[in-house]
Amino acid sequence: MSAALDPSRLEDAEAVEAADPGGMLRQVASSAAQVREAQRAAAEAGVAALAEDGRPRAVVVAGVGGSGIAGDVLAAVCGAGCAVPVFTVRGHRLPGWVGAADLVIAVSCSGTTAETLDVAAEAARRGCRLMFVGAPESPLADLADRSRALFVPVRSAGQPRSTLWGLTVPLVVAARTLRLVDVPDAVLESTATLLEDVAHRCRPSSEPFVNPAKRIALDLAGDVPLVWGTSPIAATAAYRTACQLNENAKYPAVSGEMPEAGHNQVAAFDGFFARGGSPADSGASDDDHFFRDRAEDPEHGLHLLVLRDVDEHPRVRARAEAAAALARDRGVVVTEIRAEGEHPLERIASLIASADYVTVYLAIALGVDPTPVPAIDELKARIT
Numbered sequence: 027m028s029a030a031l032d033p034s035r036l037e038d039a040e041a042v043e044a045a046d047p048g049g050m051l052r053q054v055a056s057s058a059a060q061v062r063e064a065q066r067a068a069a070e071a072g073v074a075a076l077a078e079d080g081r082p083r084a085v086v087v088a089g090v091g092g093s094g095i096a097g098d099v100l101a102a103v104c105g106a107g108c109a110v111p112v113f114t115v116r117g118h119r120l121p122g123w124v125g126a127a128d129l130v131i132a133v134s135c136s137g138t139t140a141e142t143l144d145v146a147a148e149a150a151r152r153g154c155r156l157m158f159v160g161a162p163e164s165p166l167a168d169l170a171d172r173s174r175a176l177f178v179p180v181r182s183a184g185q186p187r188s189t190l191w192g193l194t195v196p197l198v199v200a201a202r203t204l205r206l207v208d209v210p211d212a213v214l215e216s217t218a219t220l221l222e223d224v225a226h227r228c229r230p231s232s233e234p235f236v237n238p239a240k241r242i243a244l245d246l247a248g249d250v251p252l253v254w255g256t257s258p259i260a261a262t263a264a265y266r267t268a269c270q271l272n273e274n275a276k277y278p279a280v281s282g283e284m285p286e287a288g289h290n291q292v293a294a295f296d297g298f299f300a301r302g303g304s305p306a307d308s309g310a311s312d313d314d315h316f317f318r319d320r321a322e323d324p325e326h327g328l329h330l331l332v333l334r335d336v337d338e339h340p341r342v343r344a345r346a347e348a349a350a351a352l353a354r355d356r357g358v359v360v361t362e363i364r365a366e367g368e369h370p371l372e373r374i375a376s377l378i379a380s381a382d383y384v385t386v387y388l389a390i391a392l393g394v395d396p397t398p399v400p401a402i403d404e405l406k407a408r409i410t
């Protein structure tokens with residue numbers, strides 16, 4: 027497959043499936059089933075027993091890539107009002123302050139990831155409360171056995187990043203057991219239903235003019251995406267979107283959160299990647315060759331993808347809307363995706379699901395196989 031845009035690849039289900047040999051769309055479509063299966067898995071693993079030792083001082087989630095994001099989703103769903111800090115560690119080291127009063131949750135879909143295993147082992151040595159989530163019959167499962175950690179087995183949907191809900195729901199169930207967040211069963215079920223709705227709207231057989239994800243993917247192709255969230259919930263979805271653009275579409279992306287992005291990333295609207303370049307507005311001279319090159323490519327430039335939440339701070343909403351207007355004034359294309367539902371879990375799930383489809387359709391439209399990540403594999407191989 028060549029990495030060149032061909033919109034006909036998105037025309038019908040047959041074309042889409044031919045360009046998705048690893049079945050990434052099927053994996054994304056399994057999200058609702060993952061919510062339900064993981065809820066059962068958490069109950070069967072005995073997550074309810076966490077309540078016996080009361081609330082931890084902090085919840086530390088260890089994981090990287092598609093598994094590390096489970097910690098961010100947990101923190102976003104618990105929200106700023108959470109009684110204890112929820113913190114994600116993406117590396118080999120457990121912070122010095124973490125100890126026996128804290129709950130460490132290690133998440134690894136494969137159960138083999140070096141960073142996650144290192145942190146899990148360190149947490150066991152320090153006598154932390156432990157919960158591990160990931161593949162059964164894996165090094166992580168063995169470590170759970172040896173360290174008497176609560177272990178929730180997860181069946182991979184194919185790739186760690188497409189198993190997001192299988193990996194995240196056990197954490198949400200644990201947090202609710204510890205009374206850190208209110209997520210009744212009915213909300214887990216309405217979240218699953220919402221994920222099914224998004225999957226239906228974005229299904230491969232739905233044509234680009236009615237399929238929001240295909241339409242956004244085609245608009246985005248060739249542009250440089252800035253993905254912003256207008257709340258902590260939406261910003262977590264924005265970060266996930268950037269990672270999915272990287273891994274599924276092998277595409278660069280920058281993510282940000284409003285209001286912070288309005289204090290730095292917004293400056294890029296006047297720069298090299300502004301559509302067609304804008305020497306007059308930016309202060310660059312007419313013979314600045316960067317801007318001349320950009321002016322010769324007026325079709326492609328920055329693309330601001332704004333993930334809008336239902337619950338936005340009024341001043342952040344005003345800043346985000348003003349930033350979008352400022353972007354449009356400078357020729358930057360602005361696309362919005364709006365959260366659906368009321369509960370934070372529903373809202374983050376709806377944003378992530380919609381954006382996940384965009385990233386897979388972008389890959390397909392560009393002739394890129396969404397599933398394998400050869401550069402990640404090669405990087406791993408180079409250091410082992």
Ligand SMILES: O=P(O)(O)OC[C@H]1O[C@](O)(CO)[C@@H](O)[C@@H]1O
Nearest residue numbers: 090091092093134135136139186
């Ligand atoms: O969930 P795991 O198996 O720990 O993997 C974490 C991350 O590592 C990778 O497998 C690649 O290094 C990613 O695909 C994944 O997101």
